[in-house]
Amino acid sequence: MLLAIEIGNSHVVVSFFNGADLLYTGRLPADASVTPFRWWELFKTLIAESGLDESGIQRVAISSVVPVVGAAIHAMAAEHLPGEPLQINANLPLDLGLDVTHPDSVGADRICNVVACRELYGTPGVVVDLGTATTFDVIDEQGHFIGGSIMPGVEASARQLFSAAALLSKVELKVPASAIGRDTESNLQAGIIFGAVDQVDGMLRRIANETGWEHPQRVVTGGQSHLIAPLLSTAVIHDPDLTVQGLRIIAEKVG
Secondary structure (H helix, E strand, C coil): CEEEEEECCCEEEEEEEECCEEEEEEEEECCCCCCHHHHHHHHHHHHHHHCCCHHHCCEEEEEECCHHHHHHHHHHHHHHCCCCCEECCCCCCCCCCCCCCCHHHCCHHHHHHHHHHHHHCCCCEEEEEECCEEEEEEECCCCCEEEEEEEECHHHHHHHHHHHCCCCCCCCCCCCCCCCCCCHHHHHHHHHHHHHHHHHHHHHHHHHHHHCCCCCEEEEECCCHHHHHHHCCCCCEECCCHHHHHHHHHHHHHC
């Protein structure tokens, strides 16, 4: 069994695979103050909740964009689980091309997304990852990452608005009935959700105009993808597990 750990800015996504089969996924807060010992306690609780047997874990693969959390979880896995954890980085032999100015700066999550998109859906393609940041990963016909875009994520933008505007209170992020709200809550929901939808649609159009690709694969993933993907006017594939699937594929390829 593979334990695939995706460490993002807000959450740690913990997934268990038997071959290509995703058995269970859980989420933990990405808390930089947590020690390796405490991470092991949290992981044991999650394993118990999953109903799986920790003795079945044979390999561990980690994708991290938060160095402090990544180091603590790596130390935890190295001490308590079999083998040396595989750390995703730009130097792995994955034939990514990485046709960008600073290849070593490409995030582990984006590497996982590129690998998963080209292996599961084909190329050329664009991956939209709706997390703390919203990223657009552009993959050419050869399966090489040629760059992309980053903008503030849906929830991060909303938090900034709530903290900066004294008279606006936090609201539940859900799809409102219309773009014209009748109270403050529905005004905020309309602006945040539909605004994000139009941003993603607009960026996908710009990328299409710049690449000239007629039928690229467009895959939407990430923690807020369930809100945004169904509302897009652009035809997309919604795969909320894309990043951890990329982590699995990389672990299979490089061992």
